[in-house]
Amino acid sequence: MNTDYDITEQFIILRTSCTHDEEAEEFMGVLKQYMGEEKRNEKMFTNQVNEDLYLRMYTVDDAEALYHLIDESRDYLKEWLAWVDYNTDVEASRDFIQGTLNGVVETGGYPKTLAIIYKNELAGTVGFNEVNRTHQYATIGYWLSEKFQRKGIVTEACRGIIDLGFKVMRLNRIEIRVASGNKKSRAIPERLGFKEEGVLRQVELVNGQFYDHVVYCMLKDEWSGKKDKQVD
Template sequence: MFVYKIDEELSLRMFNEKDATEFFQLTIQSKEYLKEWLGWLDYTNEEEDSLAFIKATLKGVIETGGYPKTTAIIYKGNIAGIIGFNEINRLHKIGVMGYWLGQQFQGKGIMMRACKAYIAYGFNELDLNRIEIRVAEENKKSRAIPEKLGFQEEGKIRQAEWLYDHYVDHVIYGLLAEEWKQNN
């Protein structure tokens, strides 16, 4: 099983079906908090929904030739959130990264460390040339991550996502493998 140890308290690992209960509980506990920026939460209402998501992530391993597209963020032994490539274009070697963290795990530097590790994984293991992060324009916490990690703000997609009762614009950030390697 894929496990990427970041430090003594943080690692990334491939989901397995046994994670469904814990992952569902994390999602439900953070649901109202996460709804500000994630539009899919109304479709997660029972543990089976989380299990279906996990099964889909396991199929993603086949698409990448044995590498997970999505991993659980494990903080001190508990699932704290998720990080992964929502899309991978193998022809052009582009990955579009997404992430979220449970409310109780905010403010500990977890996501910054997880993103840095996942970017290295994308460039070094998946042989990507470009990684994109798309973030709702007003989501300042999430925008701070690519900005601190050396991504370039490249533009905005107007009304890119429907969030329950309104559209939000997305800012697109991009980072090239050569830029990452120069700075790391």
């Protein structure tokens, strides 16, 4: 993994001097140009996780590919994700992508939602569902198209975004909340060494059914300790 250098270099550029919301708003104007017709530069917001895998901000050009990716995995994804039924056409995907810009303000100048690109193909999404800047914590969410499963893609994408959260966004705590019955998703924080902290009862309504969430957590010190011990 070569995340340290890439994340710092790429996302510090994005962060620039956005220490206040007004500055972040101003910076969003620049981002809108990037997301729209002009100033496209994919490399500017790229985090190369490994040889085959990188994360980058979505652009409006991705709307069609994103819609088709969701559509071809619709039945698979909707078992656990409530929003899938609302993604009814390319326009809905475009709206989602435009909405990801707001995340830049919410985080204080960082990308909140990132496209997962595997072997140059859009494979899914990883991002911060919630960012609390006052208490310096965030929750991570993810999904992957069915055809890209079982390659370790999301586990590695999470490593990338966790590094971003702790090293660049200065978070202290990162949570992953997973429906208790979603074994494949629970395996991800468990594989990454998150601690299981407890259960939120009936906190999510999907397909007319309330699901309990298991809360997994990683603290900044635990993550850096893990990295120190890691032998490449």
